[in-house]
Amino acid sequence: xxxxxxxxxxxxxxxxxxxxxxxxxIGGAGDRLTSPRFVRLLHQHWQESHLHWFPGxxxxxxxxxxxxxxxxxxxxxxxxxxxx
Numbered sequence: 001x002x003x004x005x006x007x008x009x010x011x012x013x014x015x016x017x018x019x020x021x022x023x024x025x026i027g028g029a030g031d032r033l034t035s036p037r038f039v040r041l042l043h044q045h046w047q048e049s050h051l052h053w054f055p056g057x058x059x060x061x062x063x064x065x066x067x068x069x070x071x072x073x074x075x076x077x078x079x080x081x082x083x084x
Contacts, residue, residue: 016045024051026052
């Protein structure tokens with residue numbers, strides 16, 4: 001019953017509203033709050049999404065610069081920039 005009641009809060013309950021190619025999922029390999037299992041399930045649910053793992057957890061983000069650069073490049077490629 002608890003799993004059913006909490007499902008309303010899970011993105012796995014709903015069909016993705018964004019093309020997977022426009023989604024980047026970032027997960028900490030040692031995370032215990034948002035477990036790697038959930039990150040993999042989300043990546044499978046959101047077909048064609050991009051996935052980036054970093055060494056660390058929910059609090060300690062080792063190699064943070066690498067995923068911040070990847071996020072910036074990803075957003076630059078998927079954002080429409082208005083002409084000035």
